[in-house]
Amino acid sequence: IEQLITVQESELTALVRAVEAGSFSGRDRAMIRLNQNTQAVAALARAASQETRRIARVLDRAADAQGAAVVVLRTEPLDAGEVELAENRSLDLLREAMDLAEQLEQVIEQREMRRQRTDVIAAYREYVDREVALRAETLELAGDGELDRRRLIEARRLSGAQEEIRLGLDDLRATRHELNESLVFSHVHGLLDDWARLVIDDLIKGEVGEEVTRRQQRVVASIGRLIEALEEVVEPTSEFAQQQGGGGGGGGGQPRLIPPLAELRLLRGMQEQVYNLTRAIDGRTDLEPTQRSRRLRDLGRSQRELRSLGRQVLDMLKGPPNGADSSPGARPQ
Numbered sequence: 089i090e091q092l093i094t095v096q097e098s099e100l101t102a103l104v105r106a107v108e109a110g111s112f113s114g115r116d117r118a119m120i121r122l123n124q125n126t127q128a129v130a131a132l133a134r135a136a137s138q139e140t141r142r143i144a145r146v147l148d149r150a151a152d153a154q155g156a157a158v159v160v161l162r163t164e165p166l167d168a169g170e171v172e173l174a175e176n177r178s179l180d181l182l183r184e185a186m187d188l189a190e191q192l193e194q195v196i197e198q199r200e201m202r203r204q205r206t207d208v209i210a211a212y213r214e215y216v217d218r219e220v221a222l223r224a225e226t227l228e229l230a231g232d233g234e235l236d237r238r239r240l241i242e243a244r245r246l247s248g249a250q251e252e253i254r255l256g257l258d259d260l261r262a263t264r265h266e267l268n269e270s271l272v273f274s275h276v277h278g279l280l281d282d283w284a285r286l287v288i289d290d291l292i293k294g295e296v297g298e299e300v301t302r303r304q305q306r307v308v309a310s311i312g313r314l315i316e317a318l319e320e321v322v323e324p325t326s327e328f329a330q331q332q333g334g335g336g337g338g339g340g341g342q343p344r345l346i347p348p349l350a351e352l353r354l355l356r357g358m359q360e361q362v363y364n365l366t367r368a369i370d371g372r373t374d375l376e377p378t379q380r381s382r383r384l385r386d387l388g389r390s391q392r393e394l395r396s397l398g399r400q401v402l403d404m405l406k407g408p409p410n411g412a413d414s415s416p417g418a419r420p421q
Contacts, residue, residue: 089129089147089186095122096154096179103175107168116161119175123154126182139195143188150181201343202322208267208345209318211260215253216311222249223304230296240294247291250304254284257311266345271400272354273317273346275393276310283307309361317354321347348405355398362390 099118106112130147133140157174160167226246229239261267261277268274283303290300366387369380 089143089182089189092122092126092129092150093179093182093186095125096175096182100172100175100179103168103172112161112166112168115171116158119154119158119161122178123151123158126151126154126178139192140189143185143192146181146185146188150178150185153178153181198343201345204264204345205318205322208260208264209315209322212311212315212318215257215260216308216315218249218253219304219308219311222246222253223301223308225249226291226296226301226304230298230301235294235296243291243294243296246296247288250284250288250291253307254281254288257281257284264345270346270351271404272351272358272397273314275397276314276354276358279390280307280310306361306365310358313354313357313361316357317350318346320353321350348401351401352398355394355401359391359394362387362394 099115099122102118103115106115126147130144130151133144133147153174157171157178160170160174229235229242229246235243257277257280261274267277283306287300287303287307290296366384369375369383369387372380375383
């Protein structure tokens with residue numbers, strides 16, 4: 089369609105020169121070629137899908153206007169004003185078809201991005217279910233007292249199940265590159281990997297105490313936050329939809345799997361999680377002072393990392409200064 093517009097614009101320029109020269113030789117043949125090409129593109133649009141048939145109808149009307157120009161170009165005496173009117177009509181319709189094609193392209197891109205987000209959510213839900221089931225088995229094993237040889241083997245089996253979940257999440261991040269490019273999503277995936285590795289190490293050693301199941305619960309809760317952030321993009325609340333501008337693209341242009349506002353949603357969720365964990369520790373009386381101190385120190389570090397990420401995401405929303413690279417750096421350790 090873009091090429092048709094270029095040719096029609098050239099023909100209008102050629103028509104002006106023909107009027108000045110008083111010679112219209114060849115102008116009818118040029119418009120016939122344009123008319124044939126327009127009909128060919130209209131046929132392709134008509135055959136492509138139900139959605140593109142509206143574009144085909146507009147192209148048909150443009151072809152009709154081109155045909156009318158050919159008729160006038162072959163009429164004596166030739167009315168140059170009628171030719172110009174018909175060709176301008178053709179140009180307007182070709183531009184209208186181009187606008188419709190661009191709008192449809194955006195709809196298709198958004199539909200594909202929604203499908204990809206839905207696929208990622210489904211994958212996250214699978215890992216949540218597996219981690220919940222694994223934690224239930226770990227809790228059952230932990231409640232049976234000191235581990236004997238048989239139950240030590242069972243703990244190591246559970247470590248293998250945890251490793252499968254860890255590798256699955258890591259593979260998801262690797263195959264969906266935008267998860268890895270997202271500042272906050274990549275950070276959370278890194279935390280999930282760290283917690284899973286600690287759980288695996290403890291289970292291999294036969295340690296199935298509260299520290300292990302607590303980390304498993306953080307894995308469950310954090311994957312849940314990932315799901316919530318993506319669900320807000322797929323089915324946004326009214327407030328979130330207004331912030332997104334209705335497109336879910338995070339600032340216009342090509343739609344993104346993880347728009348910046350989804351990162352802010354995840355960031356807020358992770359901050360809520362840290363706050364809730366801090367309150368839970370404050371209300372417990374069964375923790376040793378060293379345990380309490382260590383956990384609060386870990387949560388404090390998590391809060392500092394989230395604050396740093398928040399600043400980076402806000403800077404990203406503002407845009408990189410002087411064309412600087414805004415790609416995410418390494419996850420804070």
